[in-house]
Amino acid sequence: AAGVIQSPRHLIKEKRETATLKCYPIPRHDTVYWYQQGPGQDPQFLISFYEKMQSDKGSIPDRFSAQQFSDYHSELNMSSLELGDSALYFCASSLRGSRELVDTQYFGPGTRLTVL
Amino acid sequence: AQSVSQHNHHVILSEAASLELGCNYSYGGTVNLFWYVQYPGQHLQLLLKYFSGDPLVKGIKGFEAEFIKSKFSFNLRKPSVQWSDTAEYFCAVYGQNFVFGPGTRLSVLP
Helix, strand or coil: CCEEEEEECCECCHHHHHHHHEEECCCCEEEEEEEEECCCCEEEEEEEEEEEEEEEECCCCCEEEEEECCCCCCEEECCCCHHHHCCCEEEEEEECCCCCCCCCEEECCCCEEEEC | CEEEEEEEEEEECCCCCCCEEEEEEEEECCCCEEEEEEEECCEEEEEEEEEECCCCEHHHHHHHHEEEHHHHHEEEEEECCCCCHHEEEEEEEEECCEECCEEEEEECCC
């Protein structure tokens, strides 16, 4: 079965550089979520999109922005990178519909970002 | 505000021992409850979920969880763990929004 795809899987950047992470949801899923998991920490919700509109916002820094495109893929743009941005960035997708389907989130493999 | 707590930071068991990982949440409304597992070096995977109906939910790999509404709990259980169950386990709750617990690291000794 198709799963959530994230690219790249690994990314190394210098401080103050920019990075773009991509997420391709499971086909027919209309909602995308971004999470940040620092070393030894639980995933922290950053932002979510439903039908190309931002639906919820968590602890996303102002230096980060994200959007969901017409084909439902999403991109997380990170600027002025800091050492503390080094983390695993997960994307998850879900199908928003009946209550039974709400937020059964299927996670991608993550992008490991290292900021040097 | 909605929150999720997990009782243990690190649990160490021998193979064949029984497992129970605690999860409590705070939210007054209707919730959906999830347990995710993260094996070393891998991404989060859904173990099981509860939306409604029978509060005892069976998931993959022999795991089950029981929703006790009066206690705001959703504890994960497995009668006999294996070395391959070594992983990080996250409880998550969807009420107002989707919130993860801090995780419990399970180490199973062969």
